[in-house]
Amino acid sequence: xxxxxxxxxxxxxxxxxxxxxxxxxxxxxxxxxxxxxxxxxxxxxxxxxxxxxxxxxxxxxxxxxxxxxxxxxxxxxxxxxxxxxxxx
Amino acid sequence: xxxxxxxxxxxxxxxxxxxxxxxxxxxxxxxxxxxxxxxxxxxxxxxxxxxxxxxxxxxxxxxxxxxxxxxxxxxxxxxxxxxxxxxxxxxxxxxxxxxxxxxxxxxxxxxxxxxxxxxxxxxxxxxxxxxxxxxxxxxxxxxxxxxxxxxxxxxxxxxxxxxxxxxxxxxxxxxxxxxxxxxxxxxxxxxxxxxxxxxxxxxxxxxxxxxxxxxxxxxxxxxxxxxx
Numbered sequence: 001x002x003x004x005x006x007x008x009x010x011x012x013x014x015x016x017x018x019x020x021x022x023x024x025x026x027x028x029x030x031x032x033x034x035x036x037x038x039x040x041x042x043x044x045x046x047x048x049x050x051x052x053x054x055x056x057x058x059x060x061x062x063x064x065x066x067x068x069x070x071x072x073x074x075x076x077x078x079x080x081x082x083x084x085x086x087x088x
Numbered sequence: 089x090x091x092x093x094x095x096x097x098x099x100x101x102x103x104x105x106x107x108x109x110x111x112x113x114x115x116x117x118x119x120x121x122x123x124x125x126x127x128x129x130x131x132x133x134x135x136x137x138x139x140x141x142x143x144x145x146x147x148x149x150x151x152x153x154x155x156x157x158x159x160x161x162x163x164x165x166x167x168x169x170x171x172x173x174x175x176x177x178x179x180x181x182x183x184x185x186x187x188x189x190x191x192x193x194x195x196x197x198x199x200x201x202x203x204x205x206x207x208x209x210x211x212x213x214x215x216x217x218x219x220x221x222x223x224x225x226x227x228x229x230x231x232x233x234x235x236x237x238x239x240x241x242x243x244x245x246x247x248x249x250x251x252x253x254x255x256x257x258x259x260x261x262x263x264x265x266x267x268x269x270x271x272x273x274x275x276x277x278x279x280x281x282x283x284x285x286x287x288x289x290x291x292x293x294x295x296x297x298x299x300x301x302x303x304x305x306x307x308x309x310x311x312x313x314x315x316x
Binding site: 071 | 091219221222226228229307314
């Protein structure tokens with residue numbers, strides 16, 4: 001049973017990782033990268049490593065997505081506030 | 089084309105790792121240290137969470153190195169991605185609006201919850217999974233959410249830097265106190281107490297509190313810096 005859950009998780013992770021490469025929208029690619037980390041943290045929890053799972057969920061799924069998005073915005077590759085600017 | 093190349097690279101790396109993994113004996117530990125630590129850690133450090141006893145007691149200097157690496161990474165990221173003078177003058181002339189109602193209401197609800205969860209994870213690091221690094225990231229997320237909702241009301245830079253510096257100094261100070269007491273650097277101090285109690289494991293909770301505050305201050309400072 002556990003092997004099947006792990007297999008599904010790994011398959012989903014691989015799918016999300018391929019999506020990171022295929023997405024043209026950078027925000028969508030960051031979200032897909034966060035999905036990889038989230039599924040990986042589930043896998044760690046399944047493997048009885050709650051400490052690592054917690055780190056992966058906090059850093060990989062949460063923080064790194066925010067840092068990537070902010071960094072890309074700072075480099076001018078994405079514009080998070082595009083719709084609001086004409087009003088301002 | 090380069091997407092295909094990176095896909096091929098990733099597949100080659102995966103094939104290499106799978107090839108290596110099939111060569112290893114499954115379920116056999118290559119070193120005997122793990123078993124020895126599992127047997128001795130609860131008695132020696134008084135920490136119910138064995139991962140914490142390894143991170144802070146047996147490998148305390150590695151944790152100090154980890155903090156130093158994180159500090160260097162955050163500093164360099166802030167330096168490389170610092171706002172240019174031009175963008176800064178633009179931002180000063182344009183008044184910063186609050187985010188929408190949904191984000192503001194959500195952040196008001198989430199902020200105390202995230203703060204409580206973060207401090208819970210930090211302070212229970214020696215009892216349950218988690219600790220300073222994980223809890224510190226949750227604390228940073230709490231401040232980042234409130235910063236996203238209200239960009240105008242940002243945390244003071246001086247306060248963030250002060251918390252970070254004091255927490256880092258406290259970590260090294262506890263290590264030096266052990267050294268002055270005749271032990272090794274970062275050797276656990278104080279009474280171990282009863283296994284599983286909140287106040288137990290000697291100085292390990294204090295060390296994790298210092299780690300949590302340092303990581304939280306550092307990362308919230310970095311995120312606020314990037315978001316400016």
